Amino acid sequence: MPRDPLIGLVGKPSSGKSTTLNSLTDASSKVGNFPFTTIDPQRAVGYLQIDCACARFNKQEHCKPNYGSCKNGKRSVPIELLDVAGLVPGAHEGRGLGNKFLDDLRHADALVHVVDVSGTTDAEGKATRGYDPSEDIVWLRGEIVRWVLGNLMDKWGSIRRRHIATKSNAVDTLQGQFSGYGATSTIVARFLDKMGLKSALETWDNDTVEAVVNAFIDEKFPTVIALNKIDHPDADKNIAKIAKKQDPQSIVLCSAITEVFLRKLAKQGYVRYEEGSEFVDTREDLIADGDPDGGGLKELDEKLKQRIENMKDMVLYRFGSTGVVEVLSRAAKLLGLVPVFPVRHIHSFGSGAAGNTTVFRDCVLVGKNSTVRDAARKIMGDVPIAYIEGAGGVRVAEDEIVEVGKNDILSFKVGRA
Ligand SMILES: Nc1nc2c(ncn2[C@@H]2O[C@H](COP(=O)(O)OP(=O)(O)OP(=O)(O)O)[C@@H](O)[C@H]2O)c(=O)[nH]1
Ligand SMILES: [Mg+2]
Known part of the structure; x- marks a missing residue:
């Protein structure tokens, strides 16, 4: 039976994976500012925002989902998320338990690479200033490629001999090798077709095998790059640099911590916040809008008021939202x-x-x-x-x-x- 889609969160330690997961779910993944806070893969249910069919028939009033919610035709549909422990350079060779963590990714259908775009953590997740986060995008992809490539090359001699002896076609042979990553023959046929390779599998050199692995990863693990911590003052220059190099379709700007904070305040009755939007209303705002009861919201102290103002200036009004809801929407879009x-x-x-x-x-x-x-x-x-x-x-x-x-x-x- 077809499985439910699974979205894996990857990134170096302290990039904000668990915070992103928490911002999208009601689960509480352990969050910390020290590396390797997360040791086991954590599965949680996040909510993907979609346009509900009820709006097409003007039945918004009657829409009552069994799971998730629907407000004015904007429906939140549950989707499974996987928070993988932090990856470091050398992960494919087992550094920082990397190959175990990579194995957790096998069943993901799409990846969200959470990048700390503030440049305040190095490649290992340790605190620093002025680190160039565009490097993380390059090495993390490299680790995934070398993990898959290593697993394949360990057996390439026997794979090749078997392929010749059984007169197999390339799709069947590769599907057998990639099935552990959940690859179907449709997926394998599709990326081989895109590559347009002319040579037979038994004649492939190392470079060709590596190109095949890259094409497989593009097909099997479409990846959203979530540039997280945009609330940090150092983020801007790093965002500009990364935006020049990456496909804009794959990039989403976000501040997971802002989303977590706003959802918490909303839950506690201090603000009215529509998830994924740029709008936050306080009691004062609603009173100013003519509701003498202030929407029944609680009074905020000066410190919290100031913090909310900062979030509006640094995140909500500048970028239009905290971006985390868009992270999932983009992953869903890549997966179609x-x-x-x-x-x-x-x-x-x-x-x-x-x-x-x-x-x-x-x-x-x-x-x-x-x-x-x-x-x-x-x-x-x-x-x-x-x-x-x-x-x-x-x-x-x-x-x-x-x-x-x-x-x-x-x-x-x-x-x-
Ligand atoms: N400024 C800022 N800090 C953030 C944001 N998201 C997360 N952080 C902080 O970054 C630190 C690491 O966050 P985690 O979510 O634990 O990171 P992780 O990627 O899960 O880390 P590991 O589990 O160690 O791999 C914590 O101190 C968070 O509060 C953000 O949007 N902005
Ligand atoms: Mg974590």
Whole structure:
């Protein structure tokens, strides 16, 4: 059965992985300003913001998700996150328990590389000033490449001999080798196709094998670069430098600590904060807006007021948000995830008993190019399905592709066809 998507957070120690995870979840990952605070991979559920189907039908008022939430058509859908322990240069050779940590990444579908863009931690995560964080992007990728390459080259002689003896094709041989990273033959076929290699596998030299590994990593681990700690005054010059070298599609600016702080204040009733937005309202703000009760918010002391003002100046108004919600959205975009809404009643979009007016209670995320059949298997498992209806009550074929706005609202009719 197709797995749920899993997003892995990587980065050197103290770059802010656990803080980013905490800012996206309700879990409390241990946070510390010393290296290797996180030793075991931590899985947690984060929330991906998507446009909910309820808005298309003007049913926002009736949208009550079983998991996550939906406000005015902006829905938060649970997605699994993995906080991997800090990686250091030499990780692929086992430095800082690196190869164990790299192994934790095998099942990730996309990576978020959390970079400390303030330049206040060195490559090992130790406190410093003026470190160039663009180096982290280069060496961390290098560690992942050498980890996969090392695992492959250890056995290359026998892989090659077996390939010749069994007259295999390159897709099958490589799929066998990369299956431990969750690679399917579709993934392998796709990157080999993109590479357009002319030579047969048995003739590949070391450089070709390395190019193959790089192409595999691009395909299997699409990566978002989260430039974290943008609240720090040294961040600007580093951001400018990195922006010149990287694909803008892969970069997101964020301040995880600001998001954690704002969510905490909102939970405690000090501010009104819409996650992922630039808006924070205090009691005073709401009173000034004409609500004598100040939204029922608590009074802030001078110190907290000042801190909130600083956050607005340094992060929210300058960058438009803390950026962490966008980190997940970007990862989902790289993966081409499509939200699918299974409903029991295709005309009312409800799933409950008669008289229950709630809509779109469920939502699952499926991968790029998934078919209606893939979605059905993911949602219904092995239950036999007689036929499937889409929006408007029309029957949909199992081999149709699921896209946003097309074949993404489905009703499964159980029974033998
Ligand atoms: N200024 C600033 N500091 C941050 C931000 N995010 C995290 N930090 C601080 O950076 C330090 C390290 O944060 P962690 O989240 O523990 O880092 P980590 O990457 O999980 O570290 P390891 O688990 O050791 O690999 C802590 O002191 C955080 O408070 C941010 O957005 N801005
Ligand atoms: Mg950590």
